[in-house]
Amino acid sequence: MASKHIQALSTQSLLRVISRVSARQNTAAATAVRCIASPVATRLHSSTPSSSCVTVTAREVRPRLVQKVRQPGRILCGGVRWSTESATGSKIWSFEEVQNLPSNVTLIDVREPGEIRQTGRIPGALNIPITTSPDSFHISEEEFEDRFGFARPNPNENEEQEVVLYCKAGVRSRAAAGIAREAGWKKVGEYPGSWVEWSGKGGKIER
Numbered sequence: 245m246a247s248k249h250i251q252a253l254s255t256q257s258l259l260r261v262i263s264r265v266s267a268r269q270n271t272a273a274a275t276a277v278r279c280i281a282s283p284v285a286t287r288l289h290s291s292t293p294s295s296s297c298v299t300v301t302a303r304e305v306r307p308r309l310v311q312k313v314r315q316p317g318r319i320l321c322g323g324v325r326w327s328t329e330s331a332t333g334s335k336i337w338s339f340e341e342v343q344n345l346p347s348n349v350t351l352i353d354v355r356e357p358g359e360i361r362q363t364g365r366i367p368g369a370l371n372i373p374i375t376t377s378p379d380s381f382h383i384s385e386e387e388f389e390d391r392f393g394f395a396r397p398n399p400n401e402n403e404e405q406e407v408v409l410y411c412k413a414g415v416r417s418r419a420a421a422g423i424a425r426e427a428g429w430k431k432v433g434e435y436p437g438s439w440v441e442w443s444g445k446g447g448k449i450e451r
């Protein structure tokens with residue numbers, strides 16, 4: 245009963261955010277919301293997520309995401325770059341830097357598995373789909389491994405370790421970086437050029 249109550253509230257507030265942003269904001273912002281928030285809202289409607297999942301998605305992530313997409317010119321979906329500095333404080337990685345990743349850096353693709361099946365991925369990237377599994381950075385290590393079949397990278401384990409997140413055009417990876425930081429991860433980086441830039445510039449593809 246309690247979780248149904250939380251789910252209903254969260255879904256409603258999330259949908260309110262979506263409709264407000266979609267109605268008032270420019271195309272880029274609306275696109276950003278469509279990229280992340282709408283699929284999550286659908287998921288909240290169709291399943292009973294854990295309470296941590298609801299807390300992360302509806303009450304923390306979405307409002308922050310919306311604040312970010314409201315900053316004109318900072319987030320543009322569909323291949324346009326954002327400004328050099330990440331609002332989350334992430335280290336920003338360029339195409340050339342991702343091509344020559346040091347061995348202490350783990351690359352994480354936060355797109356959905358279906359997208360990756362269609363396009364391939366940057367060689368060596370792990371997949372943590374942030375839209376359908378926004379709680380991935382908060383669940384236990386055991387649950388994570390059961391869900392994804394590999395151990396969750398832990399950039400806090402040693403000082404040298406870093407992660408770099410990417411998606412299609414940099415929107416979801418920014419949201420994911422914020423979630424990871426909230427979960428206590430340090431040394432979180434983003435590749436805002438993401439798949440659009442990687443494939444556009446002829447980066448190597450792993451299928």
Ligand SMILES: O=S(=O)([O-])[S-]
Pocket residue numbers: 279280321322411412413414415416417
């Ligand atoms: O969210 S997105 O930049 O991958 S379209």
